[in-house]
Every structure is written in C-alpha cells, then in structure tokens.
Amino acid sequence: MIRAISTKIMAALCVAFVAVHIALGLLSLDVVSSVWPVLLAMTIYIAAVIVVLRPSPGRLRLRLRASVCVLMAIAALTLLVTSVLPTDRWPGYASWHLAATYTLLVALNIRGRFLLSWVGVMLSIIMNTLWASQTTMGFVGGLMLNIATVGWVTVSTGIGHLLRTNDRKVGQYRADAEAAADWIAAEHALHVARTQWLHHVREIAGPALERIADPNRDITESHRLELQLAEAQFRDEIRGRVLATAEVVEAARNARQRGITVQLLDDRRQNLTPRMLAAVSEHVVSILNQARTGTVTARARPQGGKLAVTIYAAPENPDEATLVEFSDRPPEP
Numbered sequence: 364m365i366r367a368i369s370t371k372i373m374a375a376l377c378v379a380f381v382a383v384h385i386a387l388g389l390l391s392l393d394v395v396s397s398v399w400p401v402l403l404a405m406t407i408y409i410a411a412v413i414v415v416l417r418p419s420p421g422r423l424r425l426r427l428r429a430s431v432c433v434l435m436a437i438a439a440l441t442l443l444v445t446s447v448l449p450t451d452r453w454p455g456y457a458s459w460h461l462a463a464t465y466t467l468l469v470a471l472n473i474r475g476r477f478l479l480s481w482v483g484v485m486l487s488i489i490m491n492t493l494w495a496s497q498t499t500m501g502f503v504g505g506l507m508l509n510i511a512t513v514g515w516v517t518v519s520t521g522i523g524h525l526l527r528t529n530d531r532k533v534g535q536y537r538a539d540a541e542a543a544a545d546w547i548a549a550e551h552a553l554h555v556a557r558t559q560w561l562h563h564v565r566e567i568a569g570p571a572l573e574r575i576a577d578p579n580r581d582i583t584e585s586h587r588l589e590l591q592l593a594e595a596q597f598r599d600e601i602r603g604r605v606l607a608t609a610e611v612v613e614a615a616r617n618a619r620q621r622g623i624t625v626q627l628l629d630d631r632r633q634n635l636t637p638r639m640l641a642a643v644s645e646h647v648v649s650i651l652n653q654a655r656t657g658t659v660t661a662r663a664r665p666q667g668g669k670l671a672v673t674i675y676a677a678p679e680n681p682d683e684a685t686l687v688e689f690s691d692r693p694p695e696p
Contacts (some may be wrong), residue, residue, distance in 0.1 A: 373560050374416050374472065380466050384459045391457035395447040405439040406462050408443045411436035424475035433471055434483050438462050441490045450498040465512040469519040477520060484516050568593045592616055603627025605634055606661050608644045614651040624658040625651065631663035635671065639689060643672045646687050649678050666691065
C-alpha cells in the first residue's frame with residue numbers, strides 16, 4: 364500500500380474534483396441539446412467514483428471486476444455527453460466529461476491498475492477524437508482534447524512509481540530495524556542467561572571453591588563428596604537439559620549420596636510437552652528414590668523416533684532391572 368499519502372486525503376481530493384465537475388456540468392446544461400443524457404452521465408460518474416474509491420480489505424489494489432466497471436462507466440458517460448454537445452462551437456464546461464474521465468483514470472492508476480488506466484486513456488482518446496472529427500474542431504482539435512487526460516495519467520504513473528519505491532525502502536528499513544531489534548533482544552537474553560548461570564554456579568560451587576582456595580583449611584572427604592555432587596549437578600543440567608528439572612536434580616543428588624550412578628542425557632534438543640515432562644519427571648524421581656544400587660539412566664530420544672524418553676534402572680541384580688518408555692506419538696483415540 365502507498366503509505367506516503369493518506370488514503371483518506373486522496374479520497375477527499377477525488378471527491379472535491381467530482382463535486383467541481385458535477386457543478387460545472389449543471390451550470391452548462393443550457394449548452395447541451397438534451398438534459399437527460401447529461402444527468403444520466405453524472406449518475407454513472409458518481410457510481411464509478413464510489414466503485415473506484417471503495418476500499419478493498421487489506422490492500423490498495425482495486426479488484427479487476429471493479430476496474431473493468433470503471434472503464435465501462437468512462438465509455439458510457441463519454442458517449443452520453445458527446446451525443447448532446449454542440450458541434451458548431453467549442454462546448455466549454457459542457458465537456459466536463461473530459462475532466463471526469465481523467466479523474467477516474469488517475470484514481471484507477473493510483474489503485475494499482477496501471478495497464479487498465481492506460482487502456483482507458485486510449486479508449487478516451489479514440490472516442491473523443493472520433494466525436495471531434497465530426498465537428499468544427501476537427502481531428503487535431505480532438506487530439507488536443509485529450510492532452511489533459513494523457514498528462515494527468517502520466518503524472519500519476521510517475522508519482523505512483525516514486526511512492527511505491529518509497530514504500531519498498533520503508534519496508535526494507537522496517538525489516539532491518541526489526542532484525543536489529545531481534546538481534547539485540549537475543550543478545551540481551553543470552554546475557555541474562557549467562558548471568559543467571561554464573562550466579563547459579565557461584566551459588567552452588569562458590570563455598571566449596573572458597574574452602575579449596577583457603578590454604579589454612581583442610582579438604583575432608585565430605586568436602587570432596589560435596590564437590591563431586593556439585594560437578595555431577597552441573598553435568599546433569601548441561602547434558603540432561605530438558606530432563607534436569609528441580610525435582611529430578613534433587614533426587615539425583617540424593618541418589619548419588621547413596622552411591623547410585625545417575626546419568627541424565629538429552630539427545631532430543633527440543634522441549635517436551637508440559638504434560639509429558641511432568642510425567643517423565645515423576646517417574647525419574649520415583650525410580651531414583653527407590654534405587655539402592657547400580658545405575659539409573661534417563662535419556663530424551665531424538666525427535667522423529669518412536670520413543671521420546673527412556674528410563675532404565677540397572678541394579679546389581681539384573682532380574683530387578685526397570686525400563687520405562689514414553690512414546691513420541693500421541694495415543695490413538
């Protein structure tokens with residue numbers, strides 16, 4: 364859409380021109396040989412103006428059917444007005460249909476129907492020139508009648524091209540600005556995420572690292588265990604990602620304190636649905652709380668396979684192994 368000029372302003376200007384044309388035609392009724400064809404032409408003109416100014420939902424370009432109706436209206440009002448104009452002298456303002464024609468064609472041109480507007484120009488030239496050739500104005504005079512029509516449509520075509528070029532540039536500038544805003548937002552989000560992660564690491568590992576850095580303090584086995592649990596928690600949060608909910612991380616920490624080997628692996632790289640994630644977390648926590656020996660592995664499977672998540676508990680006794688599978692496809696009704 365042409366955004367450089369308000370659509371309401373263009374419509375108001377067109378209505379003002381129409382009012383002037385109708386007024387000039389009414390003031391020149393004494394010149395024509397019959398009034399009724401002129402009044403009918405004015406009615407057709409007003410209807411064509413309503414059609415060409417009627418907004419189309421979400422777009423400026425006029426529909427093809429409406430554009431053809433406008434061309435038919437131009438032909439009709441030209442035939443009606445020229446049929447009652449005097450042939451022995453210059454008709455003056457009684458030939459208001461010329462201005463009416465280029466007003467409609469300019470509106471048609473601005474609304475994106477460039478080819479049809481120039482078809483209308485050629486139609487107007489042919490019809491007016493043929494009429495003038497049968498009067499005292501002659502063929503040359505008929506051609507001169509169309510100077511204004513050709514000039515106005517040429518100007519509107521040029522202005523329309525400039526405005527559409529401006530629209531493309533504005534659209535490009537807007538797209539660039541939105542892309543820059545998205546990049547800034549992404550960078551800000553990344554900065555926030557990094558800051559939160561550093562705060563999280565400092566909160567968990569900070570006390571233990573301070574004890575290690577203090578030469579006056581000895582590192583006990585409990586301190587070593589605490590460091591191992593912190594390292595395992597970080598590994599769970601990095602490698603387990605979607606599976607590393609707060610409940611699962613806490614249950615994994617408690618299980619490791621009992622000597623259980625816990626592995627949380629995310630090969631999916633895509634979030635689970637909230638409902639599935641809640642079910643998976645519940646099962647992982649339950650299995651970890653029940654485990655007393657062996658290994659517990661929870662893995663988020665790559666998307667597209669039959670399984671979304673598998674949980675495998677392998678105690679020292681193989682007969683007591685547990686396997687829980689979550690399908691990646693919704694259950695059939």
